[in-house]
Amino acid sequence: MGPxxxxxIIGGGWDFVIAILIGVAFGFILEASGFSSSRNLAGVFYGYxxxxxxxxxxxxxxxxxxxxxxxxxxxxxxxxIFILPTFLTPMIVGGVIMGFGFIxxxxxxxxxxxGIAIGKLDAVFFTVGLYLGIxxxxxxxxxxxxFFTSGALGNVTLTDVTGIxxxxxxxxxxxxxxxxxxxxxxxxxxxxxxxKQYKF
Amino acid sequence: xxxxxxxxxxxxxxxxxxxxxxNREEEPKQIEPSKLLQEIIQPTRYVTTDQVAKMIIKGDPxxxxxxxxxxxxxxxxxxxxxxxxxxxxLLTGDNLSYFGIPGTQVVxxxxxxxxxxxxxxxxxxxxxxxxxxxxxxxxxxMETIIDPQQPSDDEPYTVxxxxxxxxxxxxxxxxxxxxxxxxxxxxxxxxxxxxxVAAGGC
Numbered sequence: 001m002g003p004x005x006x007x008x009i010i011g012g013g014w015d016f017v018i019a020i021l022i023g024v025a026f027g028f029i030l031e032a033s034g035f036s037s038s039r040n041l042a043g044v045f046y047g048y049x050x051x052x053x054x055x056x057x058x059x060x061x062x063x064x065x066x067x068x069x070x071x072x073x074x075x076x077x078x079x080x081i082f083i084l085p086t087f088l089t090p091m092i093v094g095g096v097i098m099g100f101g102f103i104x105x106x107x108x109x110x111x112x113x114x115g116i117a118i119g120k121l122d123a124v125f126f127t128v129g130l131y132l133g134i135x136x137x138x139x140x141x142x143x144x145x146x147f148f149t150s151g152a153l154g155n156v157t158l159t160d161v162t163g164i165x166x167x168x169x170x171x172x173x174x175x176x177x178x179x180x181x182x183x184x185x186x187x188x189x190x191x192x193x194x195x196k197q198y199k200f
Numbered sequence: 201x202x203x204x205x206x207x208x209x210x211x212x213x214x215x216x217x218x219x220x221x222x223n224r225e226e227e228p229k230q231i232e233p234s235k236l237l238q239e240i241i242q243p244t245r246y247v248t249t250d251q252v253a254k255m256i257i258k259g260d261p262x263x264x265x266x267x268x269x270x271x272x273x274x275x276x277x278x279x280x281x282x283x284x285x286x287x288x289x290l291l292t293g294d295n296l297s298y299f300g301i302p303g304t305q306v307v308x309x310x311x312x313x314x315x316x317x318x319x320x321x322x323x324x325x326x327x328x329x330x331x332x333x334x335x336x337x338x339x340x341x342m343e344t345i346i347d348p349q350q351p352s353d354d355e356p357y358t359v360x361x362x363x364x365x366x367x368x369x370x371x372x373x374x375x376x377x378x379x380x381x382x383x384x385x386x387x388x389x390x391x392x393x394x395x396x397v398a399a400g401g402c
Contacts, residue, residue: 069222174215175213178212
């Protein structure tokens with residue numbers, strides 16, 4: 001059956017409507033998970049709040065295992081879904097930059113908008129910086145172009161690269177994620193015990 | 201410790217482990233539907249009974265005849281050196297390993313061309329090349345090779361040429377003798393008539 005648009009079940013014009021609906025749901029869940037607070041978000045780096053890790057890992061493993069079941073039941077044709085092309089080095093560097101930005105600014109791009117939605121000043125500053133950064137990068141793009149497009153592997157999946165079936169990765173990620181849930185809970189408890197200035 | 205977390209953790213683990221046991225049937229690789237359609241509407245897959253007969257007689261080593269009728273029909277009558285792979289068991293076992301071998305031409309044979317055509321579409325869809333269909337099937341074979349009809353005198357030369365080839369092929373496949381007319385020749389012993397008149401001497 002799925003994906004709906006490539007299979008012609010609904011028209012291509014619907015992608016914007018679906019994007020808005022998913023965007024609203026995404027923003028709602030982010031806010032409801034407490035992602036509009038930069039303290040919650042940055043807590044993952046200091047060890048007193050791992051909600052980011054738990055929420056994103058939950059979303060990841062549920063989606064991953066769900067997609068495999070959808071494929072099995074014939075609801076989603078995995079060969080037709082879009083796979084983001086991989087650029088190895090730029091992605092690693094980008095990840096590091098993003099991580100630093102996350103610690104320093106207290107938000108990631110998506111969560112900064114949920115921060116704005118509830119009127120957080122720091123989120124407004126973060127978002128202004130975000131757009132300035134995008135603008136600066138666009139202007140300086142010719143400088144980075146060679147690096148930006150280096151290490152292109154195409155639209156590959158882990159299964160393509162390693163030959164290991166997708167369900168083994170799903171199982172491995174699930175086990176790691178669940179272990180992380182329980183492990184971080186203990187870390188959280190310990191760290192919070194020694195913190196006096198921040199109430200939970 | 202929150203009870204819900206424990207339940208959800210176990211549920212997630214069970215679901216993740218369950219993915220390993222999902223019985224995924226490996227879908228065979230297929231060619232693009234548009235390409236298949238293009239191949240289907242072209243008559244290049246057909247070989248005539250004359251061509252098949254010629255190849256059999258010449259002992260073409262690249263020729264492989266695949267009879268797609270049922271086993272019992274195959275037992276009853278089949279072309280020499282043909283292999284029986286019924287249509288419904290085409291994709292089972294390692295039957296597919298017969299096809300797509302470089303240098304061989306697989307010709308599908310059935311009573312008419314319908315079952316053979318179906319087999320051809322299946323193999324083509326799987327991307328296997330050099331498979332053909334005997335046009336008209338065994339019915340046509342009977343009509344043209346086993347029991348060729350003599351063309352009338354005003355037919356073109358090529359028709360007569362084909363007929364003489366078919367006649368030769370008929371002899372090859374049936375062991376019939378040339379122009380016997382099918383009936384038994386009654387052997388009549390003619391005795392030399394007795395001459396009553398005395399042969400006169402000089």
